Amino acid sequence: MENFKIRRRTPVTYVQSFGYIIVIDLKAQIIGLSANITDVTAQPAHSYLNQPIAHFFNDSFSTQANKILKTVQKLLHEPDGRQILYDTILGKRYYLNLFRNRNKIYCEWEPHQKQSVKTVQIHTLTCFLEEKTKNVWTSVCTSVRKIIGFDRVLLYKMESSGRGRMLSECSADKKYLGKQFAESFMPAETINFYRSSSYRYCPDTGNENIEFLENGKHTDLLPSLLHPFPDFHINSLRSLGVVSVIVIPIFIDHKFWGLLAGHHYQEKAIDLQTRQLCTLVLQHAAHRFDSDFKQSQLKYYNQIKSFEVNFKEKLMNSNSTNAVLVQNLKMLCRNTKADGIAIYHAGDVFTSGICPTPVQIEEIIKIINPLHKKPIFIDQDFASKHQKEISSFLPFAGLLSLQIAQRNDNYILWFRKEKTDRIYHITSSNAQEEKASCETWEETVINAAEPWDDKALYFVQSLNELLHEVVILKSKEHEKLNEELIILNNELETIAFTLSHDLKNPLSVVKIGAQVIYDNQDHQQKWSKTILDGVHNIEAIIDGLLYLLDKKAYKFSKVPIPLSNMLKKIVNEAKILYNNERCTVVLGKILPVWGEKSMIYQIFLNVIGNAVKYTSMQEHALIKIDSRQHNKCLYYSIKDNGIGIPKSFIKNIFNVFNRASNSRNFPGTGIGLSLTKRMLEKLDGKIAIKSTLGQGTTVTLSFPLRTKNP
Incomplete structure (x- = not known):
């Protein structure tokens, strides 16, 4: 019986059809190319696979082949090199974008559009760069819409929960402004797609994609601008009637922050230079936002430092740390933007604002005690997770707690009430179909609280460090006080010895004198004087002790x-x-x-x-x-x-x-x-x-x- 080796067919890869792409390895040999290459060459596309790149450019870009091949040679020695060239093929102008990503060089080209960067667009850019505005995102949406002439430009911010919110919109109806989108709208693989390039673009969502031919090994096309949009997003865009789309990721502090999206309801190509202009505008806006945000943060941090100085003085001047915290409940609540606050200390509870009952707080403490691996515990959805463990309904949703001085019986608890959100969902009705339709719907979500932001956490962290410092300083004071108490205790022992020793003699005299008077009336006058002298001695001793006790009395603070x-x-x-x-x-x-x-x-x-x-x-x-x-x-x-x-x-x-x-x-x-x-x-x-x-x-x-x- 013959042995047959089954060869698995590599899954077909596709690219968008508005441009062309060739991928070469570090030996300058073609390992993949788009099937529409036949538009610019007389040879079949697959015939170039495993051939030197020089063969293709000499055949198709004969006038510019030398210049292009020199650029390719340069990129072979530059790991992150990139170069954009211009050339004419068959009488038509093209942009040729060459760049290296790891061990591959990507050669992309697309037609030059007649409406490349115009004077009016430069004017719009100049105005935007010079504009001073409180809301930079509204300004950037307006500017980008003027530059590309799209029907709608939106700005989407990712939240820490995984959801997203439309912060700004420039359009005729503003139908998406303020809407919150479910986590499923931007899964990790979709975020990775958008963040892997300076922008993503599709001139016509209805166009069929082109097959990408490979030499048997899979080629990563994620760095390419021709990589198709995720099926889920392209289908959702189609269901909303969007034909042309551009998406530009936003990075703040080198982290993915959100994205800007332009929608147009008719086919409209955007020239490469215009797209680059849009990315420049957005980069400037992100830089301005980051700068303004950091200035705001710096101002806030300075306010917290001022608070720390004043609060430390109050703590050091008081014998009770908890007393100072109780006196400043409203201020502590306000600085975290909480709806309520509670101080729990050894069974005693002090509250302000929207808070659970003392019984519920006792139950909450029992729940969070094992969870406090660090001094600060945070949960924006505490109530729904632990309501079954609480005796009655909790009037809050989110919890932030600080364990004071590592004590299991001393906490500050901040509470945030639940908020109601309308979450926007987009779901695919049939993900297997090439033209899968999408359904949009909204859901009312309750129980989660507004997430505790960086400012709230910074304030609580600063408070934790301050309390820790004060506890250490006060422990030193207590050591000194203990030494004083030991001295006082020794003095009290001396007083006790005086009472037990010095009073014995005069009391003995009084006792003997009384006995003699009782037995013998003849010595009454003599012993009466003796008794009086003994009494005077007792009075003197008692007066001296009272004076001593008055001088040595421990002074207490209320x-x-x-x-x-x-x-x-x-x-x-x-x-x-x-x-x-x-x-x-x-x-x-x-x-x-x-x-x-x-x-x-x-x-x-x-x-x-x-x-x-x-x-x-x-x-x-x-x-x-x-x-x-x-x-x-x-x-x-x-x-x-x-x-x-x-x-x-x-x-x-x-x-x-x-x-x-x-x-x-x-x-x-x-x-x-x-x-x-x-x-x-x-x-x-x-x-x-x-x-x-x-x-x-x-x-x-x-x-x-x-x-x-x-």
């Missing part, structure tokens, strides 16, 4: 203290301590108070502890905690339905060791409210009590509002 999490802990501890687990505690509006954290904790511990303790005998114990702001003061009310206080005892309620007659069955020393009153006075605050025996008690705490540390 800062806003978040209470939500603190009060929950106090309530839970009090319920356990007084065996009152069935007590219902209702937390209303919980505002931060200005003070010192340990003192604030002790104040609320005493008051809430009393409320829980004195309702422990009630069958339906109820405590309500709420706050309000009025006349530069913050008021907290703690109301219970406990045993109440006798009216006659209210006036002595703050005296130390005094306890009401109906409190004997409850544990206590009678010093809690006295201590609370003194701590409040140190904070310039007040305490008031209203009570009805057998019905309950309401304690009102007032704290002065502060915007700065004293």
Whole structure:
């Protein structure tokens, strides 16, 4: 049985028919050419395959063959060389475009059009180059339309999401201006096609393409201007009635940014020089836009630097970083163009604008904690991705978060509400057919938020670096403070030793003297004097200690203290301590108070502890905690339905060791409210009590509002 070797046929390659192309290798031999070469030569096109390029040019461009072949020889030694020549073939003028791409040299030529660059086009170009305008893209669309005389010129910008938007349009109806196109309109291979050349052009979308003949090896025609448009785009252009089209890619900072497209509804050829003029106009516009954009960015960066200086001063002058962040919530929200912002700190939440509830924020923190591999987390479609993990409907779509000082319980969260977009789709009804038709339709898309732009991310990154720097500086301050506290602790130990040692002697004397008087009346006068001397010694020691304590007292600064999490802990501890687990505690509006954290904790511990303790005998114990702001003061009310206080005892309620007659069955020393009153006075605050025996008690705490540390 004979062995047959099956030879696979190379897929047919096509090029556009408005020009001609020959591709040669680095040995100057023809490896591919368009079938329409027969228009300019008497020999069959395929007969030139694998022949030296000199044979073709000597046959067809005899008068200019020498000059062309010298250019070819030059390109063989220049990896990125390019040259445009002019020649006459059979009495007709042609542009001959020769260039090298990697290991191949491409020779393209096309007819010279009568309407090459005219005076009016030069005038249009001059006006555009000299024009000062705020919207460079509107200006460039207008100028290009004047130069080529097309019905419609559009400017399309690619977005980071993969979608695109028509930023500008110069036409009679502006039917595409502002429209957003789906990601499918510009897939990666299509973008690669447009970006691989300075422009793409088709004078007649209805023309049949010409076969490109090859010597068996596939030739990459992507660098060629004669490469056909992607089937999907050419079919969509046909379905829209577009006959002639030119597309020029836009690069900003060497990255593909978008493209300019010219549409005409009749066949219209554009001369090579005119097309080059259009690319020049667009390059100038892109350069101007890039320059203006960078100037705007520089101005913005300078504003951020100014913000950093002022904000750093505020942070360094405050004992609480979170307090400064809370005070500047609206500014932090405005600088990212967010719709809402929240500060989350150890269970306490502070918000401004459109925000989730505190419960939802707790749930969001649990979701993003594992996702925070870097300090900044960003998601423009967070809500739709994670709504199932949240207990109720989220009022936002996009999320931007910053983890402060690498702490899992301290975040800044920015929120953006969902936006509604009309997305323009173009789909091919039958991609297999050569003349496939296309269908256009629009879709309403919800749930995604406006993407967080470079300015927002730059601001958050700057804020992150600033907070990191401040935390390091403050940690050094804390080390110094710890050293001072160690010294203070040593002094307190000395005071304790004094109390335990120095007071023993005079107290012993007083004790002995009292015993002698009790046993022997004859020595009453002598020992009375001894007792008085001992008492005077005790007073002197106590006065000295008080003076010492007053001088050594630690001076504290008042800062806003978040209470939500603190009060929950106090309530839970009090319920356990007084065996009152069935007590219902209702937390209303919980505002931060200005003070010192340990003192604030002790104040609320005493008051809430009393409320829980004195309702422990009630069958339906109820405590309500709420706050309000009025006349530069913050008021907290703690109301219970406990045993109440006798009216006659209210006036002595703050005296130390005094306890009401109906409190004997409850544990206590009678010093809690006295201590609370003194701590409040140190904070310039007040305490008031209203009570009805057998019905309950309401304690009102007032704290002065502060915007700065004293």
